[in-house]
Amino acid sequence: MPPAVRAEILDAYEQRLRTTGNAIFADPEARRQALCQANAVIDDVDRYGASGTAEMAPVATPFTLSVGRDRAQRGIHPVQSLRAATLLFEAALPPLIREYARGDADDGAVTANVAATLHRTIMARIETGALSYVGFLLERVFTSHLAERRRIGRELHDRVAHAIGVGLQHLDLHRIYQKRRSDRAEGKLDQAGRAMRDALSLTRALSEELRHSVGPAGLEDALRGYLKASVPSSVAITCTVTGDTRTVPQAIAEEIYLVLREAVRNALLHSGSGRLDVSVEVCGTALTAAVRDHGRGFTPSPQDLSGGGLLSMRERVELVGGSLSICPGPAGGTTVAICVPLSGESR
Template structure:
């Protein structure tokens, strides 16, 4: 369904759209940010009016469902709002506002004594609005679940790459050194010992990598707690040249399990990126649990990068943003070349637990 032009709106629709948009602005709603979203709202208002007229022309017992372009339009709205980070709660609040704005307009021509007619119009309006909210909310969830699946696939791909690039590489070096050891065993015992020592070093490195990957796969925040799990990860992966600290304020135990696990994965990814790419000397992690939201930061003093560079602002960053978005949170990354990087995530666990 293409957005309707202003001229295509009925006079009643234009009146409702103006009042609706003004009410959303007063509320500070994110749904009035951008011409595309405003155009969607105008389409929705006209469509709801048309839907009410259709519902009033049939029996009250006849259910009506959105089909074809009308259904696709509302499905696309849900996915578009997910991409913009607009939570379905915002859509539900807007739906309530639309009902409050539209009901006086569509019932004003009824005689004051026609309570049955007012009830029918009210019910038709409610059904028309909530049918659209339900479709948009379902597509919102489906969009985020697809993103989460992509994040999990990315995590599996990363582990497979670690096994291939590091473990298999070290095992290959080990085998090569063992072959050289056999070659030198009789003719040059000293060189043979060097080769066997090098093989042992390569094998030790491969075993350390396997242990680290195994620990990542089996580690559960619920079992050890968020701070202890993060500390264990840093102790296992941060080189001796990197100092790190973890500061926790508030009661982490009040966080729902899904928030704990996803928050750990976000902070671990931010920490891994710093250790891999930033060459830091210090890492500072903090977790601040409030009454209904948790804020966490990972700050390094490394080389930093240009966040506008698509090659640098990739890697594990999309999965971090998507994990935060799935829990109705916001993730912000700031970095300047030569001045380190700061990753901050804020998750409203009261909403995430719904």
């Protein structure tokens, strides 16, 4: 392949990525990877193009596999990769045909062979990248679900088991005081009853969380139900919903519900705020949501975002192609903000 033809294809491809506003062009590393892939495509066509050979060498190299995973990490939607593939085909086909059909009597057959090989080698890389992209997302789903199970396990151990242990301790003390005919025996029995009722209440709350999901009534119904059941009466709460949350795809609504639930729980446990503001807005192209408290404020460090509940929240949002931010409010408190595109595009 003459260097001038290769340079012409790569320049035209990069120009098309730029003028169409493709997300791959906007990310320097993704753009570098795309040009490396384009070079490999040109090599394949150079090797097999004019002959019409059906069999090509496997394209599932470590680099090709890493591209899909890397784009998932960078939040680049597969739609952008498919569009980039189309742009590469459009940029490469005319120069390749001009190069291979030159002086060939059967230029129609040459053109067909070149186009077929170009199409096959591009789509082989798209397929390989898509598999690694999906594999990465499945890992993220597993990680998020595992984090949720661990959280519930901690709740059972730290709160439910503790309340039961306290209740049993009071029952043991009741028996001891009863044998001594102490006036304190009755008080210990009352304390045991309160501890057991606390444990029962906690168990019911966890059971409700496990059972509850976003059903046909939509995200708004699930969110209001959770707030009603879980926010104590001592905390003033506003919940503002704009747009029809029933139009949000089920998979997105479920993940966003879990993130909002975790944000509300964190605010109740850590902010010391007597007021929470929860908002959700659904428009044609995006879902935005926020949980704002008016407490002591919190600015997460990189370490805070690298593990635990905050990491799980961020991963759930990124899983559906969105972004999450946590920042202090202008007048104190903390705001957790979410934005998720609904048009099938990456952010």
